[in-house]
Amino acid sequence: MSAVVDDGLGGVLMPADIVLGCRADSRDEAIEFSGSLLVARGSVSAEYVEGMKQREEVVSTYLGNGVALPHGVLESKDHIRSTGIVVSQYPDGVDWGPGTAHLVVGLAAVGDDHVQVLSRLAEVLQDEDLCGALAQSDDAAFVYERLTAPPSDD
Amino acid sequence: MTERVTKAADEVKLIVFACEAGMGSSLMGANQLKRMVKKAKLDIAVVHNPVGQLSDDADVVVVHKGLAKQAQQKAPGAAIVPFTLFVNDPAVKQLVASLTSGDPIVSKL
Numbered sequence: 001m002s003a004v005v006d007d008g009l010g011g012v013l014m015p016a017d018i019v020l021g022c023r024a025d026s027r028d029e030a031i032e033f034s035g036s037l038l039v040a041r042g043s044v045s046a047e048y049v050e051g052m053k054q055r056e057e058v059v060s061t062y063l064g065n066g067v068a069l070p071h072g073v074l075e076s077k078d079h080i081r082s083t084g085i086v087v088s089q090y091p092d093g094v095d096w097g098p099g100t101a102h103l104v105v106g107l108a109a110v111g112d113d114h115v116q117v118l119s120r121l122a123e124v125l126q127d128e129d130l131c132g133a134l135a136q137s138d139d140a141a142f143v144y145e146r147l148t149a150p151p152s153d154d
Numbered sequence: 155m156t157e158r159v160t161k162a163a164d165e166v167k168l169i170v171f172a173c174e175a176g177m178g179s180s181l182m183g184a185n186q187l188k189r190m191v192k193k194a195k196l197d198i199a200v201v202h203n204p205v206g207q208l209s210d211d212a213d214v215v216v217v218h219k220g221l222a223k224q225a226q227q228k229a230p231g232a233a234i235v236p237f238t239l240f241v242n243d244p245a246v247k248q249l250v251a252s253l254t255s256g257d258p259i260v261s262k263l
Contacts, residue, residue, distance in 0.1 A: 058174050059220045063182060064241030074175040074204050098238075107178045118178065122185040125241050 010113045013085040015144045017041065020089045020137065027101075028053055030094045031070050034086055034106030043084030043108045044072075051076020052106070060097045065131035067121070068094075068101035071108065083113040087147065091136050102135030120149060159261040161213050161233045163253050169200045170212040170232075172225055176204035179218075183240055187216065187250070194254045208232075214259055216246060226263045233261040 035049030051072030
């Protein structure tokens with residue numbers, strides 16, 4: 001597999017942003033991990049992670065089919081430096097309130113750079129079998145490829 | 155007790171999908187709804203917004219039930235459609251079904 005130079009995604013989701021085989025005992029622990037990945041890639045400052053936890057208390061970001069999309073509350077947007085998406089996979093799942101999350105997609109977004117990846121994610125969400133495969137896969141290239149395939153136009 | 159906002163199906167030109175930050179969840183929801191609206195060949199715009207930035211130009215506001223009251227305060231003239239599931243919520247399906255068949259949209263609040 002050759003290195004992806006220009007993925008057309010503006011660098012918001014890179015192969016290095018996908019971490020498989022994670023374990024967490026709680027939703028907050030998983031959010032802290034996603035937050036640390038966003039901090040490490042330079043997308044947010046540490047304060048943003050608190051905003052991500054706050055958001056879950058307002059409305060859960062569990063989307064369905066084992067996918068959660070944690071992101072900060074509106075006021076934590078000040079702590080975003082650049083748009084970034086990080087994916088952590090929990091084969092054993094994390095109790096996310098309304099459901100058990102296996103694919104945790106941490107998001108920090110300014111502007112519209114993230115729209116393409118989220119449009120694709122919306123498609124993935126409709127596909128229960130694919131969500132199940134992504135939850136258990138040990139092939140990061142497969143997960144990256146499925147999450148970044150161009151959205152279909154139907 | 156005021157009358158619930160009711161919109162005739164052909165009055166609905168703009169649906170706003172609202173969430174807390176307008177960053178992730180509402181974008182996902184709006185995308186799904188756009189797809190459904192397009193599939194049903196309806197001439198209706200679908201946008202997403204933070205609930206705090208709603209304005210009264212929305213005909214219908216689709217919003218998580220936890221934020222529905224706030225949405226109603228911001229957009230008192232809109233029919234509010236609360237949902238609980240970000241994927242395949244029956245209330246959202248019902249909304250598209252009503253718009254397709256020409257039935258009025260009655261605010262749930």
